[in-house]
Amino acid sequence: MNIQDIQKNGVTVVQFSGSIDALTAPAITEHLGGLISSGQIRLVVDLGGVDFTSSAGLRLLLGAVKDARAGGGDLRLAAVQPDVMKVLKISGFTNILKLFENVDDAVASFG
Amino acid sequence: MSQRFQITRAAELESLQMFRDFIAECCAHHNIPNEIVFELKLAVDEACTNIIQHGYKGMDPGSIVLAFRIEPDRILVQITDFGHAFEPASAPAPDLNAALEDRELGGLGLFLIYQTMDNIDYQASQDGNTLTFTKYYRP
Numbered sequence: 569m570n571i572q573d574i575q576k577n578g579v580t581v582v583q584f585s586g587s588i589d590a591l592t593a594p595a596i597t598e599h600l601g602g603l604i605s606s607g608q609i610r611l612v613v614d615l616g617g618v619d620f621t622s623s624a625g626l627r628l629l630l631g632a633v634k635d636a637r638a639g640g641g642d643l644r645l646a647a648v649q650p651d652v653m654k655v656l657k658i659s660g661f662t663n664i665l666k667l668f669e670n671v672d673d674a675v676a677s678f679g
Numbered sequence: 680m681s682q683r684f685q686i687t688r689a690a691e692l693e694s695l696q697m698f699r700d701f702i703a704e705c706c707a708h709h710n711i712p713n714e715i716v717f718e719l720k721l722a723v724d725e726a727c728t729n730i731i732q733h734g735y736k737g738m739d740p741g742s743i744v745l746a747f748r749i750e751p752d753r754i755l756v757q758i759t760d761f762g763h764a765f766e767p768a769s770a771p772a773p774d775l776n777a778a779l780e781d782r783e784l785g786g787l788g789l790f791l792i793y794q795t796m797d798n799i800d801y802q803a804s805q806d807g808n809t810l811t812f813t814k815y816y817r818p
């Protein structure tokens with residue numbers, strides 16, 4: 569699991585690549601938590617390089633989006649791959665998270 | 680015609696990727712559709728994570744035995760561990776329609792197994808705990 573941050577128009581784009589499971593989730597949770605606690609609450613998570621997520625990924629996204637919104641920001645998803653999209657849909661996460669086809673659209677959505 | 684596969688790994692989080700890779704490798708030889716392979720990886724990952732985080736809690740980590748049989752229209756999966764017994768049906772289902780602030784962080788793993796697999800059964804005995812499920816597919 570690789571994690572990389574890019575700043576675009578006042579939005580922090582967090583790129584993951586690899587698989588999200590109970591082993592890799594804690595490092596991602598810590599990373600997102602660090603961004604949010606430092607005030608970076610306009611977040612786009614680029615899932616273009618993520619080919620697998622278990623419920624561990626859902627839990628960390630839920631926790632992070634709650635924290636970001638509590639501070640007046642948001643966490644939005646971009647480039648979700650079909651298998652990961654299926655997990656998001658089954659678990660009802662497509663109703664609570666904003667999803668975009670690509671990073672640029674997700675960044676632009678923050679206005 | 681069917682073929683059986685089996686792998687035994689330590690009940691630790693580092694084994695999750697090995698179980699998923701093993702499933703992908705075995706299915707690749709049988710032209711199993713990609714979406715079926717993904718659902719199998721997901722269900723096995725969730726079941727093994729529960730065993731690692733809860734089944735062996737307070738015990739020395741033991742092993743997890745993953746066995747499955749590929750048949751022309753279905754895949755039968757069996758996961759055995761030797762930790763504490765856990766009845767999957769006793770776990771509460773998540774409320775998918777709850778507002779964001781009311782969504783709980785837990786309960787999703789078993790839910791995903793029930794949503795993607797068929798014929799789910801759980802047996803606990805002195806010889807170990809065995810979770811079995813079936814995935815039907817169109818070849």
